Amino acid sequence: MVILNVTNLSIEEISKINRVVVDEISFSLKKGEVLGIVGESGSGKTVTAMSLLNLLSDDLKISKGTINFLGTDICKASEKELEKIRGNSFSIIFQNPISSLNPLMKVGKQILEVIEKHQNLDKKQMLNRTFEVLSDVGFKDNFMEIYNKYPHELSGGQGQRIGIAMAIANNPKIIIADEPTTALDKNTQAQILNLLKEIQNKYQTSIILISHDLEIIKNFTDNALIMYFGQIVESGSTYDIFLNPNHHYTKGLLDSLPENFKKGESIKVMKGGIPNINDNIEGCFFSPRCPAAIENCKKNRIMYNFDKKNHKGIRCINPLKEKNL
Incomplete structure (x- = not known):
């Protein structure tokens, strides 16, 4: 198709x-x-x-x-x-995803906002979906730790994973x-x-x-x-x-x-x-x-x-x- x-x-x-x-x-x-x-x-x-x-x-x-x-x-x-x-x-993963994030907002909250903008879910469902995509991109054991990080605290590889998480949310x-x-x-x-x-x-x-x-x-x-x-x-x-x-x-x-x-x-x-x-x-x-x-x-x-x-x-x-x- x-x-x-x-x-x-x-x-x-x-x-x-x-x-x-x-x-x-x-x-x-x-x-x-x-x-x-x-x-x-x-x-x-x-x-x-x-x-x-x-x-x-x-x-x-x-x-x-x-x-x-x-x-x-x-x-x-x-x-x-x-x-x-x-x-x-239709989503995009930018070459340097960290630079496209809000530096003053935790990355988990930014993923949640992407979900909130397009889906009719309650707060618990949006949180669960955020945790799911964080797990999908390799943060299964530390998704809460990553959720609460600010963009400047991420390594290059972590930043790229967050970019992918936002794209698939x-x-x-x-x-x-x-x-x-x-x-x-x-x-x-x-x-x-x-x-x-x-x-x-x-x-x-x-x-x-x-x-x-x-x-x-x-x-x-x-x-x-x-x-x-x-x-x-x-x-x-x-x-x-x-x-x-x-x-x-x-x-x-x-x-x-x-x-x-x-x-x-x-x-x-x-x-x-x-x-x-x-x-x-x-x-x-x-x-x-x-x-x-x-x-x-x-x-x-x-x-x-x-x-x-x-x-x-x-x-x-x-x-x-x-x-x-």
């Missing part, structure tokens, strides 16, 4: 030139699916994620397209309608996890990702995972979108993308993984970087860095083609050939 359908979504910077920062992207999300959105800094992945709840900064606006969430077009929804959705049926259909492990050590990263998987299995929640870490995308997601400078350049099952990338940008990202070079070899790094906003690139945005760019790549806008039968998308006129497996 598809619960989120994004069609031809474009986002512009509000300025004299109205620069496009997300360019006509389309994708869908099924119940229970974990979708990864990956790309370098400046690719538009976080802006895309924020737009799904219409949480864009004041200098950005949705200029085109639809975001259909269970029959509601997020792009056209009123603020009152959005308030009923945010933190309820109202049993949402979708959770956006925006770089949820960036500031954590490897051991804590693994714990948080395992926790997200447990939550996803228990509640059958769909998750949109934003990350620049290909290993996390590979090990955690069912499907993936590869973004470059505001465009989706490749999409499909995570397994297929990692086994058989079609876009040269995807291949460049995968080549940089430690597992893909032998001992003694130098790390493969793509030349150049994400285009500057002032760069005048008429054709494919990746063409200045692409080892296989041809003349048409540099002159013409490249369209995104999606193969519904094989559930694969590509924005390239000279893609990598399929491997014979």
Whole structure:
């Protein structure tokens, strides 16, 4: 069952030139699916994620397209309608959840307020639900101690668990996890990702995972979108993308993984970087860095083609050939 359908979504910077920062992207999300959105800094992945709840900064606006969430077009929804959705049926875990908490209020009380806002429960029921979600995120033996802590008293890992607890408090259909492990050590990263998987299995929640870490995308997601400078350049099952990338940008990202070079070899790094906003690139945005760019790549806008039968998308006129497996 598809619960989120994004069609031809474009986002512009509000300025004299109205620069496009997300360019006509389309994708869908099924119940229970974990979708990864990956790309370098400046690719538009976080802006895309924020737009799904219409949480864009004041200098950005949705200029085109639809975001259909269970029959509601997020792009056209009123603020009152959005308030009923945010933190309820559609939640987000921020990159640094501690900074989004009220520093003067105990964390347990803040979780309780999220429940109180969206559910018609008495005080005892709300407390029980708060204790339940604290237990769900790993505080089974010390949920009262954590309930009574202030945000500044939490470690990075504890803060991320509180962010997850707030996100699942109202049993949402979708959770956006925006770089949820960036500031954590490897051991804590693994714990948080395992926790997200447990939550996803228990509640059958769909998750949109934003990350620049290909290993996390590979090990955690069912499907993936590869973004470059505001465009989706490749999409499909995570397994297929990692086994058989079609876009040269995807291949460049995968080549940089430690597992893909032998001992003694130098790390493969793509030349150049994400285009500057002032760069005048008429054709494919990746063409200045692409080892296989041809003349048409540099002159013409490249369209995104999606193969519904094989559930694969590509924005390239000279893609990598399929491997014979």
